[in-house]
Amino acid sequence: MADQGKSLERIYQRGVSRREFLRRSAALGISSAAALSFLAACDPGGTSVASPSTVGGGKPAGADGPVKLSFFVYVGANQGVVPREVVAEYTKANPNVTIELYEGTNAETYPKMVAARKTTPDQPIVNFGFVNADANAKGDVDDLWESLDPANVPTLSNVLDNFKRKDNKGIAWGMVGIGLMYNTDNVKAAPTSWLDFWDPRFKGRLALSNGNHYLSGLVTTTRANGGKESDPAAIDKTIKLMSDKAKEGQIRLFFLSNDQVKQPMIRGEVWLSGWFNSSVDIWANQEKGPFGYAAPKEGQIAFTLYHHVVKGSTPAQKYHAEKIINMMNDKKWLSRYCNLTHSIPVAKDIELDKALADQEAFKTKNIEGAIQLDWPTIASKNAEWNERFNKEVVAFVK
Known part of the structure; x- marks a missing residue:
């Protein structure tokens, strides 16, 4: 029974339709009664997994059930402090969500993301996270990025105009010189x-x-x-x-x-x-x-930094990833992140420590004169x- 439950949970997290959920369950030798019982427990309101996603910021099917996410964050130099704080706050409010931090560099991780996209397109190694300018451009070429829903990520409107992304494919939050x-x-x-x-x-x-x-x-x-x-x-x-x-x-x-x-x-x-x-x-x-x-x-060099959701994530995973990205770009958290990591924000009204704002890389002449x-x-x-x-x-x- 425990194995059946794990199998049903994995299918459920894919955000498939009700019919597809039952079909996949049957293919694993799980009875319709057991599958329907699982759905009822996850979705007592009866809406279950009726559609692959819900537009306009509404919760997609499966978002209230068990959802596991992999969150890519940079390693070292205070990079993981704010992500851990945000994850702790989010999972406390959403105990059905489990988030694993995947720490590393884009140089090391991006090739693995591309390989996963080719071999297991519905199972990305990371669902969302930090992406630098280089990996961002490569991801555009490789069609790796989801468009963010402004209803779930209202902080998109805070981004400086010259840093906004077409079709909201990711959100620029800062830059590094x-x-x-x-x-x-x-x-x-x-x-x-x-x-x-x-x-x-x-x-x-x-x-x-x-x-x-x-x-x-x-x-x-x-x-x-x-x-x-x-x-x-x-x-x-x-x-x-x-x-x-x-x-x-x-x-x-x-x-x-x-x-x-x-x-x-x-x-x-x-x-x-x-x-x-x-x-x-x-x-x-x-x-x-x-x-x-x-x-x-x-x-x-103006090295712009982004938050992205990776294609292949389920609608439920995308929904929760967007909510966490919105928290990361809230004035409170983004100010703290930039001050801790000494990053240059590209959003409005972010408060920086004076000692940081006075540094060479943060000077207006070096930002305006940066190589694009x-x-x-x-x-x-x-x-x-x-x-x-x-x-x-x-x-x-x-």
Whole structure:
């Protein structure tokens, strides 16, 4: 009986119609009487799973029954504090909802999300969560994102106009500046340009991302030399330069995760990299590490951050995910999140600590002068660039 109950619960959470619920139950050898009894217990009002979803903010079928969600959050640097607080408050008010936090980086997790979309499209590895500008653009190409229902996410109206998403496919909540992170113990004169990656004083001390080309040096070097991501000749020129520099020993290492760049810089093995102002500030001022941040003269990168619901989630999962996303974007919670993580909000009336608002990355000139990358081009070219980057650059770093 316990196994039957678990099987019925799994079917129920898919948000299928009543007829489909009974059909799948029968296919598992479960009697109609047992299936109907389960439905009655989950939905005593008798509406049961009559339709796959309910538009306009109404509760979809199954939303009051057991619902399990996977919530992707960033790892480290206070990133999980507010999500845990919001989850605790939400599940207290909605005890039928169980939420598992999936912690990591978009670089590590996004490929797994795409793989799940291809192999088990109705079982995403995460239902909703944090998505950066790079993964956001890739998800547009891969058709990964649900449109958010404004009735469930009224905070959509608080987003600054130039950050609003077409068809409400996700909600922009903030941005991070990407600039030059350097080791303050070994670098006394702060770097000033994206081209400092190739300055001889950083030979053998440079760390670059392997796969995220807004951090790999490919895009920033191209921009600093007057090119664009959409210009194949400019990209070719940059890859040639990087290949030559790799052969000369300019690059110390490549990284995929936060710790893979943070720890070598603490140890003094790495002196320069591109990184996020929010993490650099926390590592320097709260953890007292040897980290400095400089906004390059060409401009720091405006790295917009979003909350998304992933396609393949059931209507019930989508409903609760939207409700939690709305909480995350409420003034109270978003202000707290931005202050804790040192993120730049892109919503109206968010209160920041003065010490944070006065920082370099938060200055109006550095926000207005930030480089707005061509994220769709970066997303569409990513696989091609990765192949070339690995063969022509990474292969020559010992």
